Amino acid sequence: MNAEGNVTLAGFMGAGKSETGLRVADALGFEFYDMDKILAERHGPIDAMFKKHGEHYFRGLESALLRELLAMKGVVISTGGGALIEQSNCNVAREKSTVVWLKVDYDIAVSRIRNDKAGIKRPNADNRMFERFNFRQRPYERAAHVTVNANDPLNEVVANILRELEHV
Numbered sequence: 001m002n003a004e005g006n007v008t009l010a011g012f013m014g015a016g017k018s019e020t021g022l023r024v025a026d027a028l029g030f031e032f033y034d035m036d037k038i039l040a041e042r043h044g045p046i047d048a049m050f051k052k053h054g055e056h057y058f059r060g061l062e063s064a065l066l067r068e069l070l071a072m073k074g075v076v077i078s079t080g081g082g083a084l085i086e087q088s089n090c091n092v093a094r095e096k097s098t099v100v101w102l103k104v105d106y107d108i109a110v111s112r113i114r115n116d117k118a119g120i121k122r123p124n125a126d127n128r129m130f131e132r133f134n135f136r137q138r139p140y141e142r143a144a145h146v147t148v149n150a151n152d153p154l155n156e157v158v159a160n161i162l163r164e165l166e167h168v
Helices: 017-028 035-043 046-053 055-070 087-096 106-113 125-143 154-165
Strands: 007-010 031-034 075-078 098-103 146-149
Touching: 007 017, 017 031, 017 075, 017 154, 031 035, 035 046, 035 055, 035 075, 046 055, 055 075, 055 087, 087 098, 087 125, 098 125, 098 154, 106 125, 146 154
Parallel strands: 007 075, 007 098, 031 075, 098 146
Antiparallel strands: none
C-alpha cells in the first residue's frame, strides 16, 4: 500500500464505492469518508448545487475536499463518480493514496441505482448516463493502481481489494 496508507475508491455510480469503502476501512482499522455525503452535509444536496451554481462550482468543492481528506493518514475515501476525471485530482489521489477502481458493467450499475436516482428517470437520461459511463472508463483506468471487478458480490469485492492492497 502507498506510503500515506490511504485508499481512494473510484468508479461510476452504482459501483458500490460507499458500502465497499465502509467495509474496507473497517477491515483495515481506518477511518471512512464518503465525499458525496460530506459535500451534501456541508453544502446541501448535490443536485441542488449543480442547478444553482453549476458543475464547475461543485467540482471546485470536490477538489478541495479530496485534498483535505488526503492530507490525513489511514483513511479510505469514496469519491464521487466524477472526482478523478480532473487530472490534478487524479494526480494527488495517486500520490497520496492507493487508488482502487471498482470496475462495474453499465447494466449492473444502472440496475443498482435505478430506484435511488430520480434523475435517471427523465427523458434521454439513459443516453446521457451511458455516454458519461463510457467517457469515464479511461480516466478511471488511468487513475487506478488496482482494478477490482465490482460486478461480484460485495464480500468478494472487499476480499479482492484487501488481497490486492497487500501487493501494492
